[in-house]
Amino acid sequence: MACGLSTSEGDEDLSRTDSHVREASARACPPGVASRIQVVTPPGSGPVIISGRLLGTDQLVSAQDRLFFGTNFLDGSSVLWSTDGTPQGTAEVKKFAPVPIGPPRMGGLVAAGAQVFFDFHDPATGNELWVSNGTEAGTHLVKDLSPGPESTWFHHITALDGLLVFVRTVPGAAPHFPRYEVWRSDGTSTGTFRVADLPSDFQVRYVSLTVDHALHLFLSSGSQGTVLWRTDGTTAGTFALKKLDASNTYVNDVSHAGSLGLFVLDDSPNAEVWKTDGTQEGTLRLESFGAPTRLIGTLGSQVYLATVSSDSRYLHINRVSLNGGAKTRITTLPNPYADEPEATPYIQRTTRAGGKLYFSMAISSTGPAPREVSLWVTDGTADGTKRLHHPLSLGDEYFSPLFAATNGTVFFTASTDGLYPEPWFTRGTRSTTGQLADISPGTYGSAPDGFAQRGDHVFFFAHDDTGETQLWSAPIQLICPPGPAESEE
Incomplete structure (x- = not known):
């Protein structure tokens, strides 16, 4: 059953009217549907920085049928947490005492098998790789890759078949580029070692793809162009897969379509849409657009993209076939x-x-x-492309998450005026879009973030009446208020 009352969908007037806001507010969930799981930020100790938030990576990661997360405080202390989704099952795994190091000491978390890896800054070792098996005794430094207080810098930290694979940056003396190394780790010192050196005259771009049990990296060089590299965490499995362009270009966007990876290559003035199945033969250019292009996703055998019009005033929704060509607006x-x-x-x-x-x-x-942010849905047709709600967050640093639960509900953050973001939900129609909770009424809103699912609940962080950011949850199957079941148009 959808959350909300059945109303006519119709064509919405796209002028700045608040009629849809009043309708969505009428379908808001009553107090108590969303609830705080645990106080993870003691009142007065904030602001807290949740591990991964500044990096744009997952803030809640799943291992051992639990969710793990990290909290970083201004006094230089950090805490690794785990939760089974209940107040009594939410506890500190390891607490790190304050040190004179600015936050965040604990970086992004990545689950690989039954372990959780993270980079952590300690005065004695600098920033290095740590691991946890979910216990205090089992949370420790993996290996001091840069001995002493010198820090090691990690990129593209990826779980592959229970192991961790990552790129280490080794600074080089000017005017040379830094060196890049591929490493792997099983969580032990002896099982953490360098797999391969990447070519010294290439730069590793900031985006990557995981396809066919391997991490795919984009390397660019002024003299050798742009090359797609592949690594499965072994020396033999680390090699240049395919040259993508003769120039030093950027990859502006990446996505996945089942077992395929998708990316947009900036071959100025064109934006090239590519796919890869992890093989040289299966890495192919699908289409090219003469304008900035973003991937929206795939439906069936079609890739949907957004391109900016030549006068920069409109956004076109296009599609191309995964088999190549057939570009259609x-x-x-x-x-x-x-x-x-x-x-x-x-x-x-x-x-x-x-x-x-x-x-x-x-x-x-x-x-x-931005002056406006709105949520849209498309089924791949013009008639099925509709605006669901506006405004979402209008901040320049906080973007509304879009989190898809397994039952088809999408959670996001929005407001009635763009100033006070709270958690909202949608099932793909305006009549099934409403506010999940008003967690922090008043001036600032609760700014929810870090959505993740465990079982039949979604978990997230929100600023609440404690005056700090805490861990909250809500059921993914929303019925608020009770109403007739509604078809998903």
Whole structure:
């Protein structure tokens, strides 16, 4: 049963009206549907930085049928936590005492098999790789890769078949580029070692793909162009897979379509859409667009993309076949600010749920913050491309998450005026879109973030009446208020 009352879907007037906000508010969940699991930030100790938030990586990771997360405080202390989703099953794994190091000491968490890896800064060893098996005694430094207080810098930390694979950056003396090394770890000192050196005259781009049980890296060089590299965590399995371009280019976007990886290569002035199955023969260019392009996702055998119009005032929704070519424009999204200066539309986030694609579209302004952000859904057709809600967060540093639960519900953050973001939900129609909770009524909102699912509940962090950020949860199957079942149009 969908959460909300059945109303006519119809065509929405895209002028700045609040009628859909009043309708969505009428479908809001009553107090108590979302609840705080545990106080993880003692009142007065904040602000807290949740591990992974500044990196844009997962803040809640799953291992041993539990969720793990880290909290970092301004006094230089950190705590590794785990939870089974209940207050009594939420506890500190290991607490790190304050040190004169600015936060966050604990970086992003990555679960590999039954272990959780993270980089952690300690005065004696610098920033190095740590691991935890979920117990205090089993939480320890893996290996001091840069002996003494010198730090090691990790990138593309990826779980592959129960092992951790990552890229280590080794600074080089000017004017040379840093060196890049591929490493693997099983969580032990002896099982943590360098697999391969990447070519010294290449730069490793900041995006990567995991395809066919291997990490795929994009390397660029002014003299040798742009090359896709592959590593499965072994020396023999680390090699250049395919040259993508003769120039030193950037990869602007990556995504997945089942067992395929997708990416957009900036071959200025064109944006090339590629796919890879992890083989040289299966790494192919699908299509090219003469404008900035973002991947939205795939439905069936079609890839959907957003491209900016030549005058930078509109966003076109296009599709191409996974078999290559067949470029088709689906629709053009409205921009009520098109005649105002620097009002360029762009995609913030995307996800897929219930056979539909969801995305947030922002419209830029003359300042750092967007002037508008709205949530959209598409089934791949013009008629099935609709705006579900606006505004989402209008901040220049905090974007609304889009989290797809396994039952097709999408969780996001929004408000009625863009100022006070709270958790919202949708099942893909405006009549099944509403506010999940008003966790922090008043000036700032609760700014929910870090959504993750365990069982039939979604978990997230929110700023609540404690005055700090805490761990919250809600059921993914929402019925608020009780109403007739509604078809997903």
